[in-house]
Amino acid sequence: MLYEIRGISLTPDQDPGLLRSLAAKKAGLDPSAIRKLWIRRRSIDARRGRVSLVYALGLEVVDSRPRGEAFPIPEPEPDHFLRGEGLLSGPIVVVGAGPCGLMAAHTLAEEGYPVLLLERGCRMGERDIHTNGFLSGGSLDPDSNVLFGEGGAGAYSDGKLTARNRDIAGRRALELLMRYGAGEEIGYDAKPHIGTDRLKGVISALTDGIQSLGGRVLFGAKLTGILEAGGEIASLSFQWKGQTETLQPGAVVLATGHSARDTYRMLHSLGVPLMPKPFAVGARIEHHQSMVDGVQYGAYAGHPRLGAAEYALTARGGDRGVYTFCMCPGGQVIPSVSDPGLLCVNGMSYHARDGENANSALIVQVSPKDYPPGPLGGVVFQEEMERRAYNVTNSYAAPTQRVEDFLRRRPTRRLGAVKPTYPLGHAFCSLDDVLPDYVCRSLREALPYLGRKLRGFDSPDAVFTGVESRTSAPVRILRNDDGTSPYAHNLYPAGEGSGYAGGIVSAGADGIRAARKIMARFASSSRGFTGKAASFIMMARGRG
Numbered sequence: 001m002l003y004e005i006r007g008i009s010l011t012p013d014q015d016p017g018l019l020r021s022l023a024a025k026k027a028g029l030d031p032s033a034i035r036k037l038w039i040r041r042r043s044i045d046a047r048r049g050r051v052s053l054v055y056a057l058g059l060e061v062v063d064s065r066p067r068g069e070a071f072p073i074p075e076p077e078p079d080h081f082l083r084g085e086g087l088l089s090g091p092i093v094v095v096g097a098g099p100c101g102l103m104a105a106h107t108l109a110e111e112g113y114p115v116l117l118l119e120r121g122c123r124m125g126e127r128d129i130h131t132n133g134f135l136s137g138g139s140l141d142p143d144s145n146v147l148f149g150e151g152g153a154g155a156y157s158d159g160k161l162t163a164r165n166r167d168i169a170g171r172r173a174l175e176l177l178m179r180y181g182a183g184e185e186i187g188y189d190a191k192p193h194i195g196t197d198r199l200k201g202v203i204s205a206l207t208d209g210i211q212s213l214g215g216r217v218l219f220g221a222k223l224t225g226i227l228e229a230g231g232e233i234a235s236l237s238f239q240w241k242g243q244t245e246t247l248q249p250g251a252v253v254l255a256t257g258h259s260a261r262d263t264y265r266m267l268h269s270l271g272v273p274l275m276p277k278p279f280a281v282g283a284r285i286e287h288h289q290s291m292v293d294g295v296q297y298g299a300y301a302g303h304p305r306l307g308a309a310e311y312a313l314t315a316r317g318g319d320r321g322v323y324t325f326c327m328c329p330g331g332q333v334i335p336s337v338s339d340p341g342l343l344c345v346n347g348m349s350y351h352a353r354d355g356e357n358a359n360s361a362l363i364v365q366v367s368p369k370d371y372p373p374g375p376l377g378g379v380v381f382q383e384e385m386e387r388r389a390y391n392v393t394n395s396y397a398a399p400t401q402r403v404e405d406f407l408r409r410r411p412t413r414r415l416g417a418v419k420p421t422y423p424l425g426h427a428f429c430s431l432d433d434v435l436p437d438y439v440c441r442s443l444r445e446a447l448p449y450l451g452r453k454l455r456g457f458d459s460p461d462a463v464f465t466g467v468e469s470r471t472s473a474p475v476r477i478l479r480n481d482d483g484t485s486p487y488a489h490n491l492y493p494a495g496e497g498s499g500y501a502g503g504i505v506s507a508g509a510d511g512i513r514a515a516r517k518i519m520a521r522f523a524s525s526s527r528g529f530t531g532k533a534a535s536f537i538m539m540a541r542g543r544g
């Protein structure tokens with residue numbers, strides 16, 4: 001019989017080897033009655049000045065009944081999904097190899113569906129060469145960079161794998177990441193992260209997995225057009241190896257992320273229904289990680305069982321919400337750009353999270369009433385801000401301002417104790433030159449309050465690097481309850497770019513949902529395909 005024991009706490013200094021005896025005591029069992037013990041959840045509780053690791057444990061018990069606080073673990077919900085009988089008229093084309101597209105393609109390939117995954121960027125090795133070249137001052141490749149390429153926008157990230165929605169698709173997304181090497185901790189840690197270094201390996205293994213299941217993956221393949229006829233996508237064009245290829249898809253999963261502005265514009269010009277959606281903008285803020293550790297963990301700051309401390313803060317600034325987002329402990333700020341002449345930033349960290357600074361976006365909610373009119377008003381709003389940021393020095397040197405200078409409305413002349421980690425140079429200026437005035441006003445109002453919530457957050461030498469403009473999609477690609485676009489019955493917008501996810505796991509889960517909706521409608525047979533579609537799928541099958 002399986003039981004869960006909740007609320008077992010250890011101080012960071014206590015040996016996790018104690019968990020068995022503590023669990024037995026709480027369950028009213030002799031330790032020898034526990035055949036198997038495992039961690040079901042683990043979190044850090046640093047409230048009220050006390051720091052502990054809090055566990056929920058699973059127990060397999062033999063020949064005894066717990067007399068204490070033990071909760072029977074129910075059988076896992078069966079993971080049923082429907083299989084349809086519709087005939088596919090071509091392969092299922094998944095566009096975009098970010099978490100959404102990769103997990104959609106894997107789900108389909110695993111069930112024997114004919115899948116062709118198109119990704120405009122490169123495989124990880126080549127992508128790393130282009131991206132690291134850019135991060136060291138080289139030129140930007142608009143199709144192979146921090147945002148585009150195998151793994152999508154999450155590849156150069158903190159690798160936070162938080163799954164807010166633990167429905168079946170969310171759990172499947174985490175399981176896939178674990179299967180391809182993410183480590184079992186992501187299944188039980190309250191705030192799992194693996195860092196960019198480990199995440200890249202997991203992503204590449206996932207791509208290999210798709211290929212070994214018979215899916216075909218083309219890198220350097222950019223979707224450039226779709227042709228609708230009779231309410232279906234009748235053909236789709238993409239550029240690959242200098243040629244334009246056209247084929248008839250059975251269904252299309254559109255998982256192109258929130259930075260594929262050319263793709264948004266192509267969809268809009270064709271009449272695919274889109275609408276602007278709210279998101280948030282601001283700047284990255286950096287502090288010494290040791291300051292954050294000290295405030296959060298007190299005497300346990302720097303303890304190896306705790307790792308680098310995190311924070312998540314919210315406030316009001318006038319009538320707008322202000323909050324920290326995508327905090328990267330021990331991380332660095334990077335240019336997160338795909339378009340020449342535009343500049344925005346984001347954060348990433350390695351598994352060890354051992355950099356000197358903590359960084360986080362500090363952002364203010366914006367909504368369609370702040371944008372120019374039209375479905376793509378939010379994209380134009382982002383571009384204007386990013387252009388202003390680039391134009392400060394006509395380069396990728398990022399607008400930089402100390403917090404004290406920002407609060408006193410003066411440009412920064414000299415850095416203080418906190419040295420910003422952004423790699424392409426600092427353009428000392430005032431954030432007021434690049435961000436909308438209402439955003440700066442809200443940030444100024446919120447900072448002192450946030451400084452009371454996390455002592456030191458508003459310290460004079462904390463540094464802003466801007467602009468943080470791509471916190472989530474500014475557009476929603478509308479879809480019906482069955483997951484299809486009102487534009488075409490076989491077009492499935494999914495993931496962050498379509499406005500239905502925000503983060504690696506949630507985008508992956510949305511891809512899995514899209515795949516299952518397709519499977520609920522179609523049978524997996526690829527017999528009867530002709531022309532290009534057949535040859536792409538045959539090539540994959542032959543290799544597999």
Ligand SMILES: Cc1cc2nc3c(=O)[nH]c(=O)nc-3n(C[C@H](O)[C@H](O)[C@H](O)COP(=O)(O)OP(=O)(O)OC[C@H]3O[C@@H](n4cnc5c(N)ncnc54)[C@H](O)[C@@H]3O)c2cc1C
Pocket residue numbers: 095096097098099100101118119120121146147148149150151152153154155156157158159160161162221222223224255256257258259260263326336346347348494495496497501502503504505507508
């Ligand atoms: C620097 C950074 C750090 C982040 N840190 C985290 C984090 O720690 N944890 C977290 O959960 N989330 C993080 N995020 C957010 C996360 O990366 C995204 O939510 C997630 O990647 C969205 O997945 P997606 O598959 O929907 O889109 P994307 O990951 O954006 O993938 C879209 C893919 O589509 C491709 N594409 C675009 N247009 C075309 C086209 N026309 N033809 C073919 N291919 C195309 C792109 O090249 C890209 O690879 C971070 C994002 C960034 C930028």
